[in-house]
Amino acid sequence: MVIQSAVGYRLFLLTLKFKIASCLPIVDERLFYMNGAFQIARKSIESDIWRSKPSSWWKIWCYILACVQHTDFKELKRGQGFFNFKEIIRIKDIGNDITYPQIDHMLRWARQASMLATRKATHGMVISVLRYNLYQDLNNYKSEVKSEDSGEVEAKQKRNESDNINKNDKNVKNVKNDKEITNVIKEFGNPDINKLVEYFPMRMQLPKEDCSQRQSRQYWNLLLKESRTGVAGVKWLIDLAYNDEFYKNNISSSKDLYYKRIKIIARKRGEHDGSKVSIDISKI
Secondary structure, X not given: OHHHHHHHHHHXXXXXXXXXXXXXXXXXXXXXXXXXXXXXXXXXXXXHHHHOOOHHHHHHHHHHHHHOOOOOEOOEOOOEEEEOOXXXXXXXHHOOOOXXXXXXXXHHHHHXXXXXXXXXXOOEEEEEEOXXXXXXOHXXXXXXXOOOOHHHHHHHHHHHHHHHHHHHHHOHHHXXXXXXXXXXXXXXXXXXXXXXXXXXXXXXXXXXXXOOHHHHHHHHHHHHHHOOOOHHHHHHHHHHHHHOOOHHHOOOOHHHHHHOHHHHHHHHHOOOOOOOOOXXXXXX
């Protein structure tokens, strides 16, 4: 009798545990991949979604950034995530005041703004955050200049230029092409190049150019030499790239702009028909 009672008691406990477990909420896998952190650029407060769109859109955008993969996982690549916004529980994860029409409207706008891409999937969609790698790399936010106003930056550039020239003069005897090297050093302080270095990431909404500083200035110099109107002409080319839905998402450096300049202008003029297009870039 004692043995039967003990067995019956154990069965009772197992049954009770099963009933309790069945009443507990199911642990959503989102709780696992939402752990960690993601980055928001300070320039985000200058973006269209921040300044001119409903505040709910920014909340939806941050939710998407938080949920996409930060590393490749199965069929999902870094910057991609599976979403089903038709589920009430998914919408409530964003906020109690968020509705499906708000999400749908935001996604349509974000696709046109080249912020993300979507494709249909079983019971939902896969969202790909464009330029995810660029904005989620902390190295792209590092800068040698911190908390300096424009006057301090200009003064620092002049001091650096002067120091570089002085160092070059001391070693001029050991350099055969001293004149050429001095010109390169002087070119580093070219104010026109400095204007383009500052304008390009601001206009293209990038934290920084996707190339080295030396390479960046080299291609800005080449573009300036081809432009009859100087800085204004190159800025015009940058604006063309930004206003083109394709190139806006595929130009991230002066090098990209230089090698794709002909096609950018051809698309603007409607002359790109698949054949070779000859355009005098010096007319910009």
